[in-house]
Amino acid sequence: MQPVKDINQYLAQHKLPHMWCPGCGNGLILKQLLTGLAELQIAREKAVLVSGIGCSGRAGDYVNFHRFQGTHGRAIAFATGIHLANPRLTVVCLMGDGDCGAIGLSHLIHAARRNINITAIVANNLNYGMTGGQYSPSTPDASVTSTSRPGKVGDALDLCSLTASAGAGYVARSTVYHIFEAQKMIREALKTGGFGLVEILTPCPTYFGRYNKLGSAVDMMEWLKKKTVPLDRFRQMNERQQQEHFWRGVLAKHDKPDFLSRYRDRGINQ
Ligand SMILES: Cc1ncc(C[n+]2csc(CCOP(=O)(O)OP(=O)(O)O)c2C)c(N)n1
Numbered sequence: 177m178q179p180v181k182d183i184n185q186y187l188a189q190h191k192l193p194h195m196w197c198p199g200c201g202n203g204l205i206l207k208q209l210l211t212g213l214a215e216l217q218i219a220r221e222k223a224v225l226v227s228g229i230g231c232s233g234r235a236g237d238y239v240n241f242h243r244f245q246g247t248h249g250r251a252i253a254f255a256t257g258i259h260l261a262n263p264r265l266t267v268v269c270l271m272g273d274g275d276c277g278a279i280g281l282s283h284l285i286h287a288a289r290r291n292i293n294i295t296a297i298v299a300n301n302l303n304y305g306m307t308g309g310q311y312s313p314s315t316p317d318a319s320v321t322s323t324s325r326p327g328k329v330g331d332a333l334d335l336c337s338l339t340a341s342a343g344a345g346y347v348a349r350s351t352v353y354h355i356f357e358a359q360k361m362i363r364e365a366l367k368t369g370g371f372g373l374v375e376i377l378t379p380c381p382t383y384f385g386r387y388n389k390l391g392s393a394v395d396m397m398e399w400l401k402k403k404t405v406p407l408d409r410f411r412q413m414n415e416r417q418q419q420e421h422f423w424r425g426v427l428a429k430h431d432k433p434d435f436l437s438r439y440r441d442r443g444i445n446q
């Protein structure tokens with residue numbers, strides 16, 4: 177088994193160019209993941225990428241190591257099964273916010289509650305990209321989408337707060353604009369001996385950006401920069417200001433036993 181020194185070794189280069197739209201953040205998220213794996217010297221044979229259905233889920237097509245694309249909303253369930261069958265593998269689950277926060281939500285909560293030792297990365301583009309820009313549970317109130325032309329009614333679900341309160345070992349949020357911060361969070365999540373969630377806000381200029389008149393892909397990067405604030409500053413904001421921003425930072429970081437360790441401590445399946 178060779179340690180990976182160059183992230184290109186993790187890439188299925190013959191599959192490129194990729195299918196993502198110009199200005200989409202999914203390529204940056206994939207690069208951050210591959211960089212995190214290389215930083216931790218995880219051999220290709222030891223890495224598994226489980227992806228969901230959706231634009232972000234196509235990341236699995238471009239990797240040159242074990243990968244599995246599950247059915248919509250079931251990526252965490254498949255990743256859990258792979259981890260329990262072979263705990264020596266590093267299992268990463270990459271999902272869209274619709275995949276993870278709507279149809280797959282109960283799997284997310286229970287993986288966090290059990291502190292299953294997998295890393296979940298959520299590419300949060302604030303809508304369903306693959307199927308035409310419908311609103312998802314993470315879409316902010318009043319946003320225009322293909323299913324909320326007059327503006328969505330209802331607050332966005334905060335996947336990070338939910339996962340942290342369910343008991344995950346590591347929970348953090350950043351954006352593709354704050355690329356080094358996001359990369360560090362992925363590395364920390366991969367090192368966590370329990371459930372790690374990193375939510376990365378990412379531009380979807382084709383749908384969310386166009387419907388909400390946010391301008392070009394570059395403008396959307398500026399928008400991510402302006403719209404997000406560090407967690408401690410967010411906590412000092414009033415309710416109205418909080419509604420207009422997203423926090424960034426590390427919400428939970430615990431060193432607590434993961435599901436398999438607790439299982440073994442009971443003397444089951446030694
Ligand atoms: C059970 C099921 N329901 C619905 C679909 C249709 N579908 C495919 S992708 C998708 C949305 C994906 O959105 P998201 O997870 O946010 O990923 P994105 O495309 O934005 O990266 C939906 C609803 C499906 N494939 N399977």
Ligand code: SF4
Nearest residue numbers: 196197200231305380
């Ligand atoms: S539709 Fe949006 S999320 Fe999907 S590839 Fe295009 S920009 Fe990316």
